Amino acid sequence: MSTTTFTRRSFLHTSALAASAALATRVAAAPSAEPVTQALVDAAKKEGKLAFYTAMDLPVGEAFAKAFEAKYPGIAVRVERSGAERVFQRIGQEMGSNIHAVDVVNTADGAHIIVWKRNGWLAPYVPEEVARHFPAQYHDPDGMSAQTRVWLSSLGYNTRLVKPEDAPKSFADLLEPKWMGKMVKGHPAYSGTIMTATFQIARDLGWGYLEKLARQKVMQVQSSTDPPKKLALGERAVMADGNDYNLIQLKERGQPVEVVYPSEGTPFVAGPTAIFKSAPNPNAARLFQSYLHSREGQQLLVDFARQHSVHDQVTDKPGSRKLSEIKLMKDDAAGVEAQAEEIKARYAKLFGV
Amino acid sequence: MTLADTAPAERRTGLDLSWPILIAFAAILVALIVLPMSWLVYYSLTDKGTFTFANFVKLVTDQSFRDPLVTTVILATSSAVICCAVAAPMGWLVARTDMPLRRTIRALVTASFVTPPFLGAIAWELLAAPNSGLINQVYRAVIDDPGADPLFNIYTLPGLIFVISCYTFPYVFVLVANALDRIPGDLEDASSILGGRMWVTARRVTIPLALPAVLAGALVAFLQAMTLFGSPAILALPAGFHTMTTKIWSLFQYPPKPELAAAASIPLLVLTVLLLRAEHMILGRRSYAVVGGKQGAPRLVQLGGWKWVALGLALLVLMNPVFLPYGALLNAAFSRTASQFVSFSNFTLHNIEFVFFELSATKLAFKNTFILGFLSATIGTIIAVVISYLTARKAIAGWRALAFLATAPVAVPGIVLGVGLFLSYTRPPFVLYGTLWILLIAFVTIALPAAYQQLQSAFRTVNVDLEEASRILGATRLQALGHITAPLLRTSVIATWCFIFVGVIRELSAAIILFTSETKVISVLIFDLNESGDLGAIAVLGIIMLVITFAVVIAINRLPGFGAVRFRG
Numbered sequence: 001m002s003t004t005t006f007t008r009r010s011f012l013h014t015s016a017l018a019a020s021a022a023l024a025t026r027v028a029a030a031p032s033a034e035p036v037t038q039a040l041v042d043a044a045k046k047e048g049k050l051a052f053y054t055a056m057d058l059p060v061g062e063a064f065a066k067a068f069e070a071k072y073p074g075i076a077v078r079v080e081r082s083g084a085e086r087v088f089q090r091i092g093q094e095m096g097s098n099i100h101a102v103d104v105v106n107t108a109d110g111a112h113i114i115v116w117k118r119n120g121w122l123a124p125y126v127p128e129e130v131a132r133h134f135p136a137q138y139h140d141p142d143g144m145s146a147q148t149r150v151w152l153s154s155l156g157y158n159t160r161l162v163k164p165e166d167a168p169k170s171f172a173d174l175l176e177p178k179w180m181g182k183m184v185k186g187h188p189a190y191s192g193t194i195m196t197a198t199f200q201i202a203r204d205l206g207w208g209y210l211e212k213l214a215r216q217k218v219m220q221v222q223s224s225t226d227p228p229k230k231l232a233l234g235e236r237a238v239m240a241d242g243n244d245y246n247l248i249q250l251k252e253r254g255q256p257v258e259v260v261y262p263s264e265g266t267p268f269v270a271g272p273t274a275i276f277k278s279a280p281n282p283n284a285a286r287l288f289q290s291y292l293h294s295r296e297g298q299q300l301l302v303d304f305a306r307q308h309s310v311h312d313q314v315t316d317k318p319g320s321r322k323l324s325e326i327k328l329m330k331d332d333a334a335g336v337e338a339q340a341e342e343i344k345a346r347y348a349k350l351f352g353v
Numbered sequence: 354m355t356l357a358d359t360a361p362a363e364r365r366t367g368l369d370l371s372w373p374i375l376i377a378f379a380a381i382l383v384a385l386i387v388l389p390m391s392w393l394v395y396y397s398l399t400d401k402g403t404f405t406f407a408n409f410v411k412l413v414t415d416q417s418f419r420d421p422l423v424t425t426v427i428l429a430t431s432s433a434v435i436c437c438a439v440a441a442p443m444g445w446l447v448a449r450t451d452m453p454l455r456r457t458i459r460a461l462v463t464a465s466f467v468t469p470p471f472l473g474a475i476a477w478e479l480l481a482a483p484n485s486g487l488i489n490q491v492y493r494a495v496i497d498d499p500g501a502d503p504l505f506n507i508y509t510l511p512g513l514i515f516v517i518s519c520y521t522f523p524y525v526f527v528l529v530a531n532a533l534d535r536i537p538g539d540l541e542d543a544s545s546i547l548g549g550r551m552w553v554t555a556r557r558v559t560i561p562l563a564l565p566a567v568l569a570g571a572l573v574a575f576l577q578a579m580t581l582f583g584s585p586a587i588l589a590l591p592a593g594f595h596t597m598t599t600k601i602w603s604l605f606q607y608p609p610k611p612e613l614a615a616a617a618s619i620p621l622l623v624l625t626v627l628l629l630r631a632e633h634m635i636l637g638r639r640s641y642a643v644v645g646g647k648q649g650a651p652r653l654v655q656l657g658g659w660k661w662v663a664l665g666l667a668l669l670v671l672m673n674p675v676f677l678p679y680g681a682l683l684n685a686a687f688s689r690t691a692s693q694f695v696s697f698s699n700f701t702l703h704n705i706e707f708v709f710f711e712l713s714a715t716k717l718a719f720k721n722t723f724i725l726g727f728l729s730a731t732i733g734t735i736i737a738v739v740i741s742y743l744t745a746r747k748a749i750a751g752w753r754a755l756a757f758l759a760t761a762p763v764a765v766p767g768i769v770l771g772v773g774l775f776l777s778y779t780r781p782p783f784v785l786y787g788t789l790w791i792l793l794i795a796f797v798t799i800a801l802p803a804a805y806q807q808l809q810s811a812f813r814t815v816n817v818d819l820e821e822a823s824r825i826l827g828a829t830r831l832q833a834l835g836h837i838t839a840p841l842l843r844t845s846v847i848a849t850w851c852f853i854f855v856g857v858i859r860e861l862s863a864a865i866i867l868f869t870s871e872t873k874v875i876s877v878l879i880f881d882l883n884e885s886g887d888l889g890a891i892a893v894l895g896i897i898m899l900v901i902t903f904a905v906v907i908a909i910n911r912l913p914g915f916g917a918v919r920f921r922g
Binding site: 085096097099102223232236 | 417482483484589712
C-alpha cells in the first residue's frame with residue numbers, strides 16, 4: 001500500500017521539467033501533438049454540434065459543455081449522461097447495431113478504454129496541451145485517450161445526523177452495528193466509479209469486507225453521484241462509497257455533509273476521455289477534446305467540478321485537500337477489465353440486486 | 354361526375370381493393386406483433402444460434418430468477434386486492450349514491466389515471482423515503498422524536514405495492530363505475546318494493562351485478578402491476594430486490610444476454626394471455642346483466658349525513674395518487690433541497706433554469722416525444738379506424754384475422770414488446786434500432802388494442818344504412834366513409850388520437866429497451882436523472898409532462914358528447 005501511495009504521489013508531484021523530459025521520449029513514438037488551428041475551429045463550426053457521452057455528474061458535464069459553447073459559439077454540445085457502466089453498455093449496443101452517435105466519451109472506468117481500443121473503435125488524437133503538460137502515465141501511448149480527471153470514492157456523512165467524533169474513520173468502522181440501516185452506496189453494475197472502487201476494495205480488504213457490509217442493510221442506489229445527494233437530503237447518515245467531488249461541491253454550497261478518507265486508503269478513480277473513430281462530428285470532437293484538456297478546461301475541473309487535474313499548470317483551489325495528503329488505493333484498469341464480470345456477479349449475489 | 358359512370362367503377366375497384374387492403378393491413382400488424390413475438394420465442398429457445406432449453410432451465414433453477422418471479426406474483430396479487438378494495442366502493446359511491454362532488458372525484462381519478470407511474474414513484478420517494486421523506490419528517494416533528502422509526506418506508510415491498518396501487522386502482526374504478534352506470538335502477542327498485550332492505554338489495558342485486566366488473570378489474574390490476582417497469586425500477590433497487598421487469602432490464606447490462614431476457618419475458622407473456630382469457634370469460638358472462646334498451650336513470654342511494662363522510666373518504670384516497678405527490682413535485686421544483694419545504698431561505702428557480710438552459714438533453718427529448726406522440730397518435734388512429742371499419746362492416750374476407758391481430762398486443766407487456774422489437778429490428782433486413790421508427794412501432798402497437806376497441810364500438814353505433822344510402826347515390830366506399838361515417842365518428846376519432854398521444858408521453862417500459870442517445874424521450878430522460886439523484890430537474894420535467902397531459906385530457910373532455918375516459922395498457 002505504501003509503495004502505491006508513493007508512486008501516485010511521485011508522479012503527481014513530479015516537477016514540470018521532469019514530466020516534459022519523460023514526455024520527450026514518449027512523443028517520438030506517439031502520434032504527433034495537434035494544436036488548435038483556425039482550420040480545426042472552422043471545420044468544427046461547420047459541423048455545429050457534438051455528442052459528449054459521459055459519466056460525470058450531470059451539472060459538471062453541462063458546465064463543461066456551456067463553457068465550450070461560450071468559447072466556440074455555434075457548436076452545440078449534447079451531454080449524454082448516465083453511469084459509466086450504462087454508458088459502456090449503450091455504446092456497445094449502438095456500435096453493435098451500426099449506430100454511430102457518440103463523438104467524445106468520458107468514462108469513470110478506465111477498463112472501458114482498454115475494450116474500446118482493442119475493438120479498434122477509437123481515433124488517435126493528442127491535443128497539444130496533453131503532450132506538453134500531462135505526465136506520460138496519464139495518456140495513452142498510442143494517443144487514444146487522455147486522463148481528464150481524477151477523483152476518489154470516499155466515505156462521507158451528514159453533519160446534522162452524525163457528530164464528527166462519532167463519524168466513521170475507516171471502512172472497518174462501517175461494519176459497526178450502529179451503522180446498520182444508516183448507509184447508502186452506489187452500484188458497480190451502473191457506476192464506473194463504484195466498479196473501480198469495488199475492485200480496489202475487494203483486492204485490498206477482501207470480499208469478506210463486502211460480505212459483512214452487505215449485512216448492514218445498506219440503501220442501494222445506482223450512480224456514484226447519488227450517495228452524496230442522499231446524504232445532503234438527510235436520507236442516510238453515512239455514505240459507504242460514492243465520490244468525494246460531489247460532497248465537496250455540496251459542502252461548499254452550505255449543505256451539511258463532510259468527506260471522510262478512510263484510513264485503509266481511498267479508492268482512486270481516473271476518468272479518461274477518448275474520441276470515437278466513427279464520430280459523426282470528428283472535428284468538433286477534436287476541438288472539444290483539446291478544450292477539455294486545456295489549462296482552462298482543467299482549471300474548471302478543479303475550481304468548479306472539485307476534482308483533480310494532472311495538467312502541470314493547473315493550480316489547486318485554495319484550501320483544497322491535496323491528493324498527496326491522502327492515502328490512496330492503487331488503480332488498475334486492466335485488473336478491472338479482467339474482473340468486471342465476476343465483480344458484478346458476486347456483488348449482485350451479496351447485495352441482492 | 355354523374356351517377357352513371359362512378360357507380361360501376363366503384364363496384365369494380367371496391368372488389369379489387371379488398372385483397373390488397375387486407376394484405377397491407379395484415380402485413381402492418383404482422384410487423385407490429387407477430388414478428389417481434391416470433392423472434393422472442395426463437396431467442397428464448399436458443400443459445401448463440403443452437404436450439405436449447407437451457408434458458409428456461411436457468412429461469413427455474415437460478416434463485417436470482419426465482420426470487421423476482423415470486424416477488425412479482427406477491428406484488429401483483431396484493432395490488433389487485435388493494436385496488437379492488439378501494440376502487441369498487443369508490444366506483445359505487447360515484448355511480449350510485451348522492452355523494453357530493455361526484456364529477457370532481459371522477460376527474461381526480463382520471464388525473465391519477467394519466468399520471469405516469471414512474472413519476473408517482475419518484476414523488477413518493479420525496480414523500481416517504483424513510484428519513485428524508487416529507488411525511489416522515491412531519492411525523493417526527495409532530496411526535497417530537499427526531500430518532501423515531503419512520504411512519505412509512507417507501508423502499509420496501511409494501512411501499513412498492515402501495516405506489517403501484519395508487520396508479521392502478523383507476524382501472525378497477527372505471528370498470529366498476531361504468532358497469533354500475535349501466536345497471537338499470539329498476540332491478541334495485543324491484544328488490545326494495547318486494548321488501549328488500551338496503552343491505553339485502555345490495556347483497557342480492559347490486560353486488561352480483563357488479564361482481565364481474567370487479568373481478569375483471571382485479572385481473573387488469575394484476576396485469577398492470579405485473580408488467581409495470583418504472584415504479585419497481587425506482588423503488589425496488591434501493592430496497593434491494595428485483596421484480597421480473599427490472600430483472601429483464603438488467604439482462605441488457607453489458608454483456609447483454611438477450612436469450613435470457615427473451616426467456617424471462619415468456620412467463621409474463623403466458624400469464625397475460627391466460628388472465629386475459631379469464632377476463633374475457635368473466636366479462637362475457639356478465640353480458641346478461643346489461644340488458645339493452647332504455648331504462649330510467651339509476652336511482653341514487655340517499656346517504657344522508659354519511660355523504661360527507663363518503664366524500665371525505667374518497668378525497669382521502671385521492672390524496673395518495675394526486676394531491677400529495679403533486680405537492681411533493683412542486684415543492685422539489687422550487688426548493689434548494691428536495692427534502693425541505695419551500696421557504697424564503699431555500700426558494701430557488703435554479704431547477705427551472707437548469708432544465709431549460711443547461712440540460713442539453715431537454716430539447717431533443719421534448720422534440721422526440723412530440724414527434725412520436727403526434728405520429729403514433731395519427732398512425733395508430735388511422736390503422737384503428739380502417740380496421741374497425743373493416744371489421745364492423747365485415748367489409749372484406751378475413752376481417753376476423755384483422756380483428757384478432759389488432760387486439761393481440763394487449764397480451765404483450767410493454768417491456769416484453771420492447772425486447773421482442775429489439776431482437777427483430779437490430780438485425781437485417783429491418784435495422785430500425787437507433788431510429789424513431791422502432792419507438793413508433795412500439796407505441797402504435799401498445800396503443801392499438803384500446804384504440805381499436807374504442808373505435809369499433811363507435812362504428813357499431815353508426816347505422817350502416819347511412820353509408821349504404823350514400824353509396825347508392827354513387828359515392829365510393831372511401832367517399833362514404835369520409836363524408837358520412839367520419840363526421841359522425843369525429844368525437845371518437847379525436848378522443849382516440851388524444852388517448853394515444855397521452856399514452857406515448859407516459860410510456861417507459863418499451864422505450865427503456867429501445868431508446869438510443871438520439872431517440873431519447875422525456876420518460877427515459879427522467880429515468881436517467883433519477884439514476885444520478887437529480888430530483889429538482891425531475892420535478893420540473895415531471896410537472897411539464899403533467900401539464901401537457903392535462904391540457905390534452907381537458908381538451909378531450911371539452912369535446913361534445915364525450916363521456917368517460919378509458920385507458921388501457
